[in-house]
Amino acid sequence: MDLLQQFTEHIRTLDAWEPDEPVIVAVSGGVDSVVLLDLMGRLPEDVKPNIIIAHVNHHLRGISDDEESAVRKLAERYTVPVYVHHWRKEDHPDSGIEKAARDIRYSFFKEIAQRMGSRAVLTAHHKDDQVETILMKLVRGSALEELKGISAKRSEGTVTIVRPLLPFTKKNLISYAEQRQLRWAEDESNASVKFTRNRYRQTILPLLRSENPAVDDHLIRFTEDLDSLLSLSAPCVEEWKKDILSFDNDALYIMVPALKQADEALQRRVLSSGIKQWSSKQSYTLGHKHIQMIIDWLKASSPNTTLDLPGGLTAERMYDRCMIRKKESDSRYEIESENEIEKKLAVGQWIELEDGSSMGLLTYESFRSRESSQNERHLYLGIPLQSTPLTIRHRHNGDRMTVRGMTGTKKVKDIFIDQKIPRKDRERAWVVTDSTGRILWVVDLKESALSLDPRTDTISYVLVYERM
Numbered sequence: 120m121d122l123l124q125q126f127t128e129h130i131r132t133l134d135a136w137e138p139d140e141p142v143i144v145a146v147s148g149g150v151d152s153v154v155l156l157d158l159m160g161r162l163p164e165d166v167k168p169n170i171i172i173a174h175v176n177h178h179l180r181g182i183s184d185d186e187e188s189a190v191r192k193l194a195e196r197y198t199v200p201v202y203v204h205h206w207r208k209e210d211h212p213d214s215g216i217e218k219a220a221r222d223i224r225y226s227f228f229k230e231i232a233q234r235m236g237s238r239a240v241l242t243a244h245h246k247d248d249q250v251e252t253i254l255m256k257l258v259r260g261s262a263l264e265e266l267k268g269i270s271a272k273r274s275e276g277t278v279t280i281v282r283p284l285l286p287f288t289k290k291n292l293i294s295y296a297e298q299r300q301l302r303w304a305e306d307e308s309n310a311s312v313k314f315t316r317n318r319y320r321q322t323i324l325p326l327l328r329s330e331n332p333a334v335d336d337h338l339i340r341f342t343e344d345l346d347s348l349l350s351l352s353a354p355c356v357e358e359w360k361k362d363i364l365s366f367d368n369d370a371l372y373i374m375v376p377a378l379k380q381a382d383e384a385l386q387r388r389v390l391s392s393g394i395k396q397w398s399s400k401q402s403y404t405l406g407h408k409h410i411q412m413i414i415d416w417l418k419a420s421s422p423n424t425t426l427d428l429p430g431g432l433t434a435e436r437m438y439d440r441c442m443i444r445k446k447e448s449d450s451r452y453e454i455e456s457e458n459e460i461e462k463k464l465a466v467g468q469w470i471e472l473e474d475g476s477s478m479g480l481l482t483y484e485s486f487r488s489r490e491s492s493q494n495e496r497h498l499y500l501g502i503p504l505q506s507t508p509l510t511i512r513h514r515h516n517g518d519r520m521t522v523r524g525m526t527g528t529k530k531v532k533d534i535f536i537d538q539k540i541p542r543k544d545r546e547r548a549w550v551v552t553d554s555t556g557r558i559l560w561v562v563d564l565k566e567s568a569l570s571l572d573p574r575t576d577t578i579s580y581v582l583v584y585e586r587m
């Protein structure tokens with residue numbers, strides 16, 4: 120059976136879309152996604168969807184623009200629509216480039232899917248990616264639950280991320296591309312052993328394969344077996360969790376004697392699952408390493424001690440109970456009390472604020488077409504794609520923000536002082552934060568380096584503020 124036949128069979132079993140339904144294919148211009156696009160275009164009519172290409176030009180490497188035009192040419196060749204997002208690293212000074220680039224990719228793919236009424240986003244991850252991921256996680260010491268590979272289908276809200284090339288090796292894809300005389304761009308970063316994944320790809324896995332050529336299949340089988348064991352034992356973990364853990368908005372509580380009755384591997388699973396559940400509501404994260412730290416500390420510590428954890432969290436032990444929560448902020452130098460009004464703002468929404476002013480978050484297109492955006496009572500700010508939903512609130516003690524032309528962050532309090540804003544007005548000022556809590560704007564006063572300028576930047580959304 121040739122690759123197209125195997126792919127078609129696999130697509131039928133995946134059952135991720137109906138014929139003629141719109142699906143998004145993420146095409147970087149590399150061989151994997153070029154092959155995926157070609158295979159999708161050759162599917163028989165009874166499984167063939169309406170293909171829409173999504174591409175992100177990261178402006179990171181010399182060839183980024185060539186990749187974009189190659190992807191546009193592919194769209195012409197297959198007569199399918201293409202959507203391109205431009206992303207610049209200067210807009211993301213705080214985050215690691217690789218992670219920020221990946222986050223923006225997925226949020227763009229999902230946004231296009233929602234806009235086009237598509238349920239599926241396809242990426243070209245293949246079997247070699249799968250094996251590298253598993254091995255890297257094993258070596259890094261990830262928690263058992265994280266030792267999963269890349270999933271063939273993963274739901275994220277209304278969209279499912281589908282990886283239809285997982286059964287196929289890179290070799291399979293390259294020989295298909297050569298047979299079909301496809302053209303693709305080489306990713307320069309693949310050649311560098313600087314990146315961890317490339318060391319696994321170029322040195323570690325070839326060595327393991329020379330020891331046993333079936334090592335790839337063995338690693339994949341290992342995660343499949345582990346997955347099934349984890350699902351089988353999940354009800355038991357849930358039972359233990361009921362005795363050991365509880366949480367509310369403020370804290371996660373651990374009953375120490377109950378925890379100590381479980382063996383240590385079970386302690387890790389219970390805590391890891393409980394913390395994940397609690398932190399998904401609080402947007403804190405504690406990794407495997409810190410879970411082990413808590414277990415070791417509870418084993419050794421006397422009844423009244425505390426342990427500092429990352430993300431401003433602290434664990435306090437009071438006899439039989441341990442409480443994990445956000446550290447109290449140091450308010451010695453702040454006089455005014457905090458005002459707790461907090462509102463979320465999603466794209467397309469307008470909200471009225473208590474002081475009679477209002478804010479709306481518009482797409483760039485609708486901002487441009489709104490005549491009243493020229494109104495002098497309006498102030499506006501460009502918002503990067505991945506920042507939403509925004510939060511509107513008054514200032515908090517200890518607030519800090521990035522400021523253009525300055526490295527690090529500056530205290531919002533100092534910005535008020537620099538601009539000689541009277542105390543009573545400081546309490547009334549509105550602060551806008553992005554989805555991760557970073558300040559984008561102290562309204563009418565200071566824009567953070569994370570915001571964009573609608574006149575010059577390629578922007579996704581515009582936040583409009585209308586004074587009372």
Ligand SMILES: Nc1ncnc2c1ncn2[C@@H]1O[C@H](COP(=O)(O)OP(=O)(O)OP(=O)(O)O)[C@@H](O)[C@H]1O
Nearest residue numbers: 145146147151152173174175176221241242243244
């Ligand atoms: N710039 C891009 N534009 C469109 N699609 C992309 C882009 N980069 C990657 N993709 C899609 O994602 C797939 C995986 O790419 P890559 O291995 O570089 O991503 P990654 O950073 O490892 O992502 P992940 O964390 O999801 O594995 C590609 O085959 C392609 O389908």
